[in-house]
Amino acid sequence: MTETLDLEKLEQDLIAQVNQASDEQALEEVRIGALGKKGTISAMMKGMGKLDPDQRKTTGQALNALKGRVSQALATQKDALKKKAMDLRLATEKVDVTLPARKRGEGTIHPVSQVWEEVVQIFGDLGFSVAEGPHIESDWYNFGALNIPDEHPARQEHDTFYFNPAEDGSRKVLRTHTSPVQIRTMETTEPPIRIIAPGRTFRCDSDQTHTPMFHQVEGLVLDSDIHLGHLKWTLTEFCKAIFELDDVKMRFRSSHFPFTEPSMEIDIGCTWENGQVKIGEGDDWLEILGSGMVHPNVIRAGGLDPDKVQGFAFGVGIDRIAMLKYGIPDLRAFFESDLRWLRHYGFSALNVPNLAGGLS
């Protein structure tokens, strides 16, 4: 009995000492005092040799259990003390979290590039590939092949940038539209042809609403049986997709371009509120597209037979779409590289237009 009581007493004492230990040093002393070579429990274990086997067995079991419980208490207290010491240290390590974070530079994508990708997404889905041509063009590709002969009044309307005549008298121009790519494509591609040709175009004109350089996207579809109905559908679907509207009010007007016959211009309905334009509905009209069925002379100039191949072409301003879609008021600012403008109207690097996620 006494022995049992003694063990209970001892356990109570030891647990109390463990719990009272205020730092890891004190706790270590308690451990040595109990479980060290000369510790109380170790001593009692050594003393068991004097006992008879039965007693030795029961006492041994009791002592082992006691040792286990004390060890457990020591470990728990050790962890608690560690945590407490850490808490004390952390309490001194406070920072002012309202201080600014480290800066990371964030760049932007220009609206022209963004709309380029949007247009490519839409037409890519319809199987249009992206064709390109040089900006410095020959007279033939920019005018002659497009059924604009030398003295045609339409040529004067183009405000062409010219280079100085070469020795043979020929004179290069800066392309006034993306239409030369039509011819270059016909020369190298077997129909059926479906291309768009987005890129820079140039006109010798600079005022409030004109810049000497701007961006257009040309479209060309050639096959055996393409007609005006296909053109209307394509442009209607394009307008809905690019402006992300279920329906866009559109008007198709007869017009004239030397390189198409019949030709048509397309207006979209809009309203003006406080100088901001709202696209798709309303009683005002905005001209956004020129188009038509490719003129037989143009098909011929491209080396194809207009009796076998026919189709449509269109041209639309990329900058203009950007202005209308994103409410950008001034075309000239597109090319001024003002960081304030680039950051305000630009797009995040990861905002890549795609049909699944939406174009904008």
Next chain:
Amino acid sequence: MKFTLSWLKEYLDTDASLDEICTALNDTGLEVEGIENMAEVLKDFSVAKVIKARQHPDADRLRVCDVETKDGMVQVVCGAPNARTGLVGIFAGPGTHVPGTGVDLQTGVIRGVESAGMLCSERELMISEDHDGIIDFDKDIAVGTSAAEALGLDDPIIDIAITPNRPDALGIYGVARDLAAKGLGTLKPMSIEPVEGSFDSPITVSLNFSDGDTKPCPHFMGRFFKGIKNGPSPDWMQRRLRAVGLRPISALVDITNYVTIAYARPLHVFDAAKVSGNIQVRFANEGESLVALDGKTYKLDPTMTVVADDNSAESLGGIMGGEATGCLEDTTDVFLECAYFDPIRTATTGRKLNIQSDARYRFERGIDPTYLNKGVDIATALILEICGGDVSYKTEAGQTPDVKKSYFLRGERVKTLGGLDVELTKQAEILNSLGFETTDKDDGLECAVPTWRPDINGEADLVEEVCRIVGLDNVPEVALPRFNEIAVPVLTVLQKRMLATRRKLATCGLCEAVTWSFLPEEQAKMFGGGKPEVKLANPISVELSDMRPSLLPNLISAVGRNVARGTLDVGLFEVGQTYLGDKPEDETLRACGVRRGNMISRAWNEQARSVDCFDAKADAISALKEAGAPVQSLQVVQGAPEWFHPGRSGTFQLGPKNQLGWFGEIHPYVLEKMGVKGPLVGFEIILNNIPIGKQKSAARPALNVSDLMSVKRDFAFVVSKDTPAGKIEKAAKGADKSLITDVAIFDVFVGDSIGADNKSIAFEITLQPKAKTLTDEEIEAVCAKVISKVEKATGGNLRG
């Protein structure tokens, strides 16, 4: 071109409203650019009469008027000096918006006297600048008559844009024809009674071209009028001419202008008394000049067609008359010219001399070459009616050129090209109403083109005629068949590089700019350009004179502009074309970025750091990698083109013949010339020069990694100062290509302790065992190999 509704109705019998007419014009391709409808603007204004005007009791300059208006008697206080009893003027009641002042009228009390409206001046109605007094008709007009009617402004003005293919629509009659074809009414037949004439013209005409070819003016008709009186033209004519923007001059001149606008038939009148001898049409002589009706002297050359008398050129054919033979108020004898001038020559001459005129505009687009006789008849009738006098027989030279054209329109072509189902009889009806003579043939129509339509040159043009009259809105939309059910990729390698590079550089913190393709000559030359073939002949300004040889200069200028606005830390990039020559292959797609100011800004927890060469290098490598360049095998060599700092710049290359781009500090001299303050670093890479990699499968090679702990060892070598670090790195790596997975330079030291011509470079290598942990001996063996390799490659020594 402008015309008024009533003028149009002279040729078109119609009940259509202004709106319907404008919609039809737009549909048919005669785009309405503006409508000026004063009847609408002035709808709340009407004629009123001042029954009694008396002095205001408290103001010397004001009068109190009892005014009879369409709504009864009202009292108006008026400050106009001409307000008087009996005045008939224009009244506006309370609530009316006054266009000239922008004010909405209210009943008010002026110096104690109530005033319920106002009597208006012309300026208040925005019909002129006159504000000396209120409108005073000086005659009785029924009270309540609309202001627009009373002022003769009730005729809406329509302004349409005529595309260059439609010279016939440069006359109102032609516009009426389109509208009639569209179903908006009936085209009235021309009802001109030809006048026979009673004597031979004392002036004869001849075509006298040096080469005998009369193409510049194949037909010329004239007529002599004597005893005429050239005063002002009648009110109705003046009103119409003013409405379309022409200033009335005298009856004779106004008549020629009137016929030009009405029928697209330009005419000219010579004062016969000032013509010496006879009229001949010829090329101008070398050195000849002409004072034209605009008062300017033009130097002519033998490519230009002139109408001359026996002495000299008196008129530029189809463009403008001469001052010497112009008609004045006292003109009594007149020679009328009605001729056909070649469009191309007219255009060329007009452009050379830079003369714009209504005549040139029409001749260069092509007037109806068969309309000379009718034009003479129309003008004769008007001259005799307005100016009186006697008229001669017609005189003429040359003949109507043969412009007969006919094309076959296949019955199904409107459907297969225009997408429109139109009965063949309906197609014929439309074409007939436009003046085509159609003949039914098997499965189609043979269509003779009217002489006023030089733009019709084939079947497609006939299709367009039918489509534009039926209306393009009526063409049913048909879906374009899909090539693939699920879209397949369409971009080329270069296009993908362009997109990837852009997005990558934006993630590096640079903002994308789009700059001009042009720049000033001085900058073109500084950046390796300035060749004569890429210099614009007609630049918009000297600042935009040459095509850019590099993207750098325009970005550097853009940095300068931003700095001038107070943004000191700037990072910009552009992906775009550069032009080293005028051939397609001289045009390359490049990516370029510049940074200026601090790379790391001053902050509470950061030291500020200026941009340096290695920021540009990092940007360039990011871009190259994203564009698909083999960055592992890319060589970086010291030096770059001359617009870079000679010591702080480098070139990326795949062997000396394929340079992919450059990076570094921009040469301070260049910056100084451009007026931009540095430090400024930049890079430019040529996306075209990146080799196209082998078509790789989408599948990646198996991942082969070891879980064994990697081992790191440090080395430092003393080498001569000009030894490139890249050489050391390469040598170290080469010591054991499979075991050494990384070599990282962490220190470069220069100091007297190692000799003034030397530097110390320290690096860490990472050894990655694959199969089993490395023994000390194995590690030592690799290290020894590294040392010998580096020493051999650089001639340096391991630092003790």
